[in-house]
Amino acid sequence: MTTAAPRAEPKTVFIKTFGCQMNVYDSERMHEALSAQGYVETSELSDADLVLLNTCHIREKAAEKLYSDLGRIRDVKAEREVAGKETMVAVAGCVAQAEGVEIVRRAPVVDLVIGPQSYHRLPELVTRRTAGTAPVVETSFPEDDKFAHLPARTGPRAATAFLTVQEGCDKFCTFCVVPYTRGAEFSRPVASLEAEARRLVSLGVREITLLGQNVNAYHGEGPDGEAWTLARLIDRIADIEGLERMRYTTSHPRDMSDDLIAVHRDQPKLMPYLHLPFQAGSDRILAAMNRKHTRRDYFRLADSIRRARPDIALSTDIIVGFPGETEADFEATLDVVRQVGFAQAYSFKYSPRPGTPAANMEQLPEMVKADRLNRLQGLLNQQQSSFNSGCIGKIFPVLFERIGRRAGQLIGRSPYLQAVHADAAPELLGHIMPVEIAAAGPNSLSGVIKAA
Ligand code: 5AD
């Protein structure tokens, strides 16, 4: 009789994602690549054989979070060592790309540093680190397309999914690290995106959000060998049967072409919601930011988008306290907000990023920045609340995505990305139902399902 070899415990990975949706997508792909190697995900740091931090470098605070987390992880690693367990710590994402070997110097607990262009090599680099002694740092921009080497999609287990169609940025706004951390603009070919989208839909996905740092600069190779625009890509993917909704983010005003605006009019699967950062309201600051658009350009764009799709809602990103911003410049920002009106917005104090042109300009005092942010957010919150309360009495198609905290309740999303709570049977997860909105809070809605 043969005795069965003791079954090896599967290796576990703890993944923490910071920053933008592109990182969420990347973490999912890395998770899938590790699953193919037998890793299972854990939500307990102390259980993890591999700790993977997918980091963000966009503002100083975001980058600092990494180092505070690494302090805690060092303690956990030490405790596990006492129990005879090894822990590998990997840092991915934009801090990895920007700081590279510096991370290992500052935080010797780190075993592996991997830039966003090398995620397809993650399993191999983990193996290399296990075999060797020195930490592994991989932050090159390889020639080959990582997407072509990542395993086919096995997740996600949800009704909505992100799909990165474009990475990098050639715009070089003077405040932004993205052109340095994510590199030059690169668009994935249409065929590979269509295949991935089909696979996602076959796994139960009903809504796909196309992602890119500069998504509307998309110019990937089409099946005809020509460069396709984002507008053509949206229509192509919208044709997939079973896919109900599409979105895309983040766009730059400069690349908001007429054919893309027309898709908002003509493509019913495209949700009436657009994230279009304007960053600042004064032309002087926009020029100093190298934004390549004026406030007038932005007004015109908002107008033509609303003409194409009258029920569209806009969201935006705004920076206050950019070097040289006067009170009058800031007033111009408030004025754009008042004139355009936003359903939602992200606003930030300018944060100097090493290596970017604006970091060398004369900085405004912290107090001035904080005060302006406060005033701006007061206005934005007011607009968001009035947008939300304006939804009361409307019937929205809601895509139910997850179980609510209260028994018998599901949470879904309206076309405007608002979270909507409603009493609903769990079988309705992944389905779109008409919901009459009965109440609105600052950040979510609730309502009642209407018989279809
Ligand atoms: N400081 C503050 N905000 C920034 N953003 C990008 N870089 C900086 C910076 N250095 C904001 C922009 C961008 C969003 C993702 O982050 O508004 O659109």
Ligand code: SF4
């Ligand atoms: Fe950064 Fe500007 Fe590129 Fe957006 S367009 S990623 S803000 S450089």
